[in-house]
Amino acid sequence: MPEPTFSMTADDDLPRTIRREREARDREAREREARERQAAASVPVLQGEGEGEFEVRAPAATVVDFDVPLSKLAMFFVRAVFAAIPALLVLMALLWVLGHTLQTFFPQLLKMKILIYMP
Secondary structure, rough: OOOOOOOOOOOOOOHHHHHHHHHHHHHOOOOOOOOOOOOHHHHOOOOOOOOOOOOOOOOOOOOOOOOHHHHHHHHHHHHHHHHHHHHHHHHHHHHHHHHHHHHHHHOHHHHHHHHOOOO
């Protein structure tokens, strides 16, 4: 059995729950508009606020060239490589500790390690 379709334009034909919901939405919209009007009336508008003539807009720009000398760029990357060495050492130490912890709790991993190294 198909469900009845209710016209949302005729208020008399609406079921009570739909009518109550529509009235609640209308009441909420009226209250919100009244609060906005009251808030707008209570806030004093200063002369300098809003869209003023003294507003400075950022100019539209497109980057077409990035001029960095090759020696400075190379030195930057060399320093970045040297800065990564301590992080790699810490990562290596953490992985080594994790491997030994796993071998302590799972001794069968040692046998698997031997089988992998000696096929």
